[in-house]
Amino acid sequence: MATAMMLTVFATCTRSFATPFVPMAGNRAAPEEMIGDPEINPYNILSIEPRTNFDIVIEQTKTAILHGTQTTMNGYNTGLEGGAIVVPKNARLSFNVTNNLRQTTTVHWHGLKVPNDQDGPFSELKPGTKVQFAFTLDEAGTNWYHPHTRPILPQLNSGLYAPFIIKEDYDSQYAGDYILTLDDWTLSPSGAIDDRYSFGHMEIFGNVETVNKRTGADIYPIALKKGEIVKLRFINASTAQWHTLSLPGHEFRVTHLDGNPLVQPYTTSSIMIFAGQRVDVELKGKNESGTFYITNERDLGMRIPVVYTGAGIEMNSPFVPPESKTFPEIANKPVDFEYVLNTQMTRGGNRRGMGMMGGGMSMEWTINGLAYPNSNPTNLHVGQVYKLRFVNVDRMMMSIPHPIHIHGGHFQVVSINGSPAPREMWLDTVEVYPGEYVDIVVKFDNPGTWMMHCHVIDHEDNGMLTMLVAQ
Numbered sequence: 368m369a370t371a372m373m374l375t376v377f378a379t380c381t382r383s384f385a386t387p388f389v390p391m392a393g394n395r396a397a398p399e400e401m402i403g404d405p406e407i408n409p410y411n412i413l414s415i416e417p418r419t420n421f422d423i424v425i426e427q428t429k430t431a432i433l434h435g436t437q438t439t440m441n442g443y444n445t446g447l448e449g450g451a452i453v454v455p456k457n458a459r460l461s462f463n464v465t466n467n468l469r470q471t472t473t474v475h476w477h478g479l480k481v482p483n484d485q486d487g488p489f490s491e492l493k494p495g496t497k498v499q500f501a502f503t504l505d506e507a508g509t510n511w512y513h514p515h516t517r518p519i520l521p522q523l524n525s526g527l528y529a530p531f532i533i534k535e536d537y538d539s540q541y542a543g544d545y546i547l548t549l550d551d552w553t554l555s556p557s558g559a560i561d562d563r564y565s566f567g568h569m570e571i572f573g574n575v576e577t578v579n580k581r582t583g584a585d586i587y588p589i590a591l592k593k594g595e596i597v598k599l600r601f602i603n604a605s606t607a608q609w610h611t612l613s614l615p616g617h618e619f620r621v622t623h624l625d626g627n628p629l630v631q632p633y634t635t636s637s638i639m640i641f642a643g644q645r646v647d648v649e650l651k652g653k654n655e656s657g658t659f660y661i662t663n664e665r666d667l668g669m670r671i672p673v674v675y676t677g678a679g680i681e682m683n684s685p686f687v688p689p690e691s692k693t694f695p696e697i698a699n700k701p702v703d704f705e706y707v708l709n710t711q712m713t714r715g716g717n718r719r720g721m722g723m724m725g726g727g728m729s730m731e732w733t734i735n736g737l738a739y740p741n742s743n744p745t746n747l748h749v750g751q752v753y754k755l756r757f758v759n760v761d762r763m764m765m766s767i768p769h770p771i772h773i774h775g776g777h778f779q780v781v782s783i784n785g786s787p788a789p790r791e792m793w794l795d796t797v798e799v800y801p802g803e804y805v806d807i808v809v810k811f812d813n814p815g816t817w818m819m820h821c822h823v824i825d826h827e828d829n830g831m832l833t834m835l836v837a838q
């Protein structure tokens with residue numbers, strides 16, 4: 368009872384979020400002279416030739432996120448930095464995956480439109496075993512891959528994620544093409560990943576933030592010349608945290624959301640990226656010298672240096688916007704299925720993370736009042752267009768937007784709180800703010816049982832997951 372009252376008292380207001388974290392000393396930005404050579408950034412994939420075959424080894428690694436410490440983590444080894452995969456579109460791809468961990472895992476290709484049996488969540492990979500995936504992708508874009516073995520939180524939090532880039536022909540015309548995978552970690556002073564996830568500890572918001580698993584002055588710089596345009600591919604691999612990124616004195620031109628090219632690209636001074644989402648932007652050089660920093664709303668080490676290296680040749684954007692593919696008459700189409708997102712107290716259960724409340728009680732996150740595996744699947748027909756509504760009625764303490772992710776393809780965001788979406792937006796993960804609702808339309812081209820879940824992994828692990836069964 369006391370706990371329930373506390374939750375009510377601390378109910379949050381829409382779009383006004385407390386961001387609790389455990390501050391950690393020694394993680395502040397370093398002076399400018401400590402920035403590395405701007406010409407050296409292994410996450411600049413401009414010169415990386417796309418390949419159709421990859422061997423992926425899942426293994427334990429050690430990384431010095433904090434100076435003088437070693438963080439034991441897990442990772443994908445593909446031979447490219449950070450386990451990256453860079454492939455061409457319209458080619459038959461194959462991936463030979465070996466699990467060298469002592470735990471069972473799965474590989475999910477987030478954002479890729481693949482046949483259901485290649486999607487990954489149901490293909491268990493036991494320790495010491497191998498599995499092969501093969502598929503063809505006809506759309507370029509910035510995606511990523513990560514485990515989907517429930518509970519997902521410990522594996523994703525252990526650093527098990529990597530970028531998956533399908534290159535477009537014109538990407539090679541940029542002056543640079545950078546992958547920037549964002550994450551936050553709860554690290555002890557010795558550098559160990561804090562794996563307790565106890566309620567009140569609030570692991571979901573870490574105390575160290577990283578770009579490509581590096582923090583502060585260790586983050587690789589982006590080299591830029593006046594007049595040139597570079598492409599920046601942001602991926603949010605955080606299990607819950609969102610990042611609002613800006614670069615003083617500059618604007619971003621957003622070309623892709625969740626890997627999908629925008630019919631109408633737009634210019635903005637800041638981008639917001641929720642767990643699971645990707646945002647591709649163009650950045651044009653305005654100066655010949657100086658260093659600027661892309662930062663987010665916190666001071667936990669996410670500072671990406673943009674280093675000017677002189678005057679370049681004035682460039683025009685190579686980006687080619689696609690034709691509109693919006694479904695006809697979607698604005699007036701009635702809602703086919705509604706999903707009410709909420710939290711509730713429950714007794715017992717094998718809950719982890721934020722779900723643990725003590726006293727035999729735990730929290731669960733629900734869709735239409737039910738937590739997975741009790742949630743009701745939705746039956747759909749392949750090739751038919753459906754309008755889905757997500758209503759976030761969650762008013763509990765620490766209610767945060769639920770980024771709802773659907774496997775198996777992309778959906779179009781039609782409206783937010785009844786107002787038309789600001790532009791034609793195709794996503795695979797859409798944020799639904801507390802007290803708000805979002806309408807999307809989706810059409811499955813491939814049959815199968817597709818997951819739909821919150822990409823705040825604690826919410827997913829504690830119930831906010833259901834199935835869309837396309838037949």
Ligand SMILES: [Cu+2]
Binds near residue numbers: 768770823831
């Ligand atoms: Cu959620």
